[in-house]
Amino acid sequence: MKIDPAKPADLSAQIAKAIRDAIMSGALPVDERLPSEAELAEKFSVSRPTVREALKRLAAQSLIRTQRGATGGAFVNRLKYQDAYGQQITTSTLLLSMNDVSFATACEARYALERACAPLSAQRRTADHLATMRAEAHRQCQPGLTDQAFCASDVAFHRALVDAAGNPVLSYQLAGAVEAMQPLMNMITFSARSRQRIIDLHVQITNAIEAQDAAKADQNLSDLSRYTQQLAQEVITQRNTAGVTK
Amino acid sequence: MKIDPAKPADLSAQIAKAIRDAIMSGALPVDERLPSEAELAEKFSVSRPTVREALKRLAAQSLIRTQRGATGGAFVNRLKYQDAYGQQITTSTLLLSMNDVSFATACEARYALERACAPLSAQRRTADHLATMRAEAHRQCQPGLTDQAFCASDVAFHRALVDAAGNPVLSYQLAGAVEAMQPLMNMITFSARSRQRIIDLHVQITNAIEAQDAAKADQNLSDLSRYTQQLAQEVITQRNTAGVTK
DNA sequence: AATTTTCATTTGTCAGACAATTAAACGTCT
DNA sequence: AGACGTTTAATTGTCTGACAAATGAAAATT
Incomplete structure (x- = not known):
């Protein structure tokens, strides 16, 4: 999962695409927990709000669900x-x-x-x-x-x-x-x-x-x-x- | 366009729904410009990042497109x-x-x-x-x-x-x-x-x-x-x- | 052993700031 | 007056830091 630093605009769209591709390729199975927002932010070298915007894009397509709390996070969602x-x-x-x-x-x-x-x-x-x-x-x-x-x-x-x-x-x-x-x-x-x-x-x-x-x-x-x-x-x-x- | 203050969680989802409903009902015609993020934030009494998350949800469904600059903003997108x-x-x-x-x-x-x-x-x-x-x-x-x-x-x-x-x-x-x-x-x-x-x-x-x-x-x-x-x-x-x- | 309390983790939200972009307004020169 | 560059204001994109709320696990207590 990499993002292209050459295209500076729309970082959240690029991150969303990277995760979406990972889900669609099967690299991330259903109910797999994504890294926490903080970890994703570090991994992609962006801030947490940017990561959140990306996750919200995926949530809008029902690709992930999020859960608060200690064992919470974003999970790959089985599309119903x-x-x-x-x-x-x-x-x-x-x-x-x-x-x-x-x-x-x-x-x-x-x-x-x-x-x-x-x-x-x-x-x-x-x-x-x-x-x-x-x-x-x-x-x-x-x-x-x-x-x-x-x-x-x-x-x-x-x-x-x-x-x-x-x-x-x-x-x-x-x-x-x-x-x-x-x-x-x-x-x-x-x-x-x-x-x-x-x-x-x-x-x-x-x-x-x-x-x-x-x-x-x-x-x-x-x-x-x-x-x-x-x-x-x-x-x-x-x-x-x-x-x-x- | 109102949001329900009784359900505190997922404000961005509620805001996205309110705008989505407005678009689908025809209240917001194609190419209509939405209020700026700052105005939406004030209107819904939330912060700008929350509004942005809502807009990203809509962008993920191609319901809106955004444009930077003086005359920029979020526009209702004609779904191609x-x-x-x-x-x-x-x-x-x-x-x-x-x-x-x-x-x-x-x-x-x-x-x-x-x-x-x-x-x-x-x-x-x-x-x-x-x-x-x-x-x-x-x-x-x-x-x-x-x-x-x-x-x-x-x-x-x-x-x-x-x-x-x-x-x-x-x-x-x-x-x-x-x-x-x-x-x-x-x-x-x-x-x-x-x-x-x-x-x-x-x-x-x-x-x-x-x-x-x-x-x-x-x-x-x-x-x-x-x-x-x-x-x-x-x-x-x-x-x-x-x-x-x- | 069961129950309650505490605590660490994670998402949800906010405030404020600066950068990048863009078009309009403005000013200058021909 | 008109063409052309410059400034400026508005807006989105991104970052930093912070706190609240939820939630399960661990610790403490009964």
Whole structure:
């Protein structure tokens, strides 16, 4: 673990990189204790605040955890699925919102990935997953539901669909795609009729998954994808028309 | 932007969260300048080093960038695809290596996702993507190639396949799935015969994509997935046998 | 032996200072 | 007046030293 003295700026970034590389290469195994801040400071020939800034960078990525006290210190952290989900969602959401990603592009990506899960979900779904999907579909029927709550339930439904594939890596990869769509979906106002169409498709998807009919589920997801894009298109058209007449 | 004085520990984490929430909610638009460190310190009633630790956390996630000088400061950063790729790969790689994810699980996820891209890639592939895929397939034929280099070329081939879908969101989501497999693949020793089989399938996939034959590409990817898993299974079996005899 | 106290270690936080960088304001010369 | 160098103010980057808080281990006490 060395740092390059030729690049004087951003010492904390260099130190963070050195430690990150050591962790990713496996040189520092999980739960290994890093040297104390004072020792790291001496080792890298920097002050303790600089070392601390580096450690905070790593903590932000859940690469280390810190503990106070006599036997405390910074430890290499086992990255949990939950932490990875969170980072994935944060990054995906910002990526979409900051780069003017069109609804069509994001939607295409999301449904392409979900359809990849469908055959596995059909094969491995448990009663628990089916129950969650039906519960969310039922929640979506409630008349007083706000658009936001409708979207949140939609996300929960699709997460259950993905989780039914029984592959945690797949669930992790899809978390970003599904969750990051929510802010985009929230821009849509759902009429009672369009809600009913979506709910119908959700029920059909659930039925197909329960019947372990992958082809049917794929077809329904394809329909849902097309309908969602159509809804978004209408919103955009209306917005443009309103802008012209104004 | 408030912080909770009831939880005394980890002030920098609380401050980072407050600013992160403000960015994610859109309250702080892209390129907006945050108050100076001294102002933030006063605002949150903490010292400047604490504020700095919070800012470094955000910098680690590429949420802000900092600039020195008279008009410098911390600015809300537009998250670039490149930055998002990097974080995605780091997180995915660690998730796989630290959680004893089986080769089968990771491989299943990867190929399920890639097969989701294939129809789009077949539809939209450009000459450039095809050229990259053929170039990597050709590189894989070189006799002196190390297993590591073979795997690296394999990753490059599959990234080109994914990029051919022409959906940057899809490319971003898949980056982790494809790249994080590399360390796992590196544990396999590829015989000349198994290499040839993989290369043949790569060529067939490229041909199918060029012919815009989505079904054929899907079939070939399915074959490649099965063959890869079979290879891994053999390695595991051999290793276990060696362990018993030893 | 069990419990309490003390203590050393380590992280968390603060205050103040100086260096490095940068752009704007200022002044000078043509 | 305009072009060009100089100063200056603002801001981040880094350092030093210090104290508080937590925490487990060792020592002392019952």
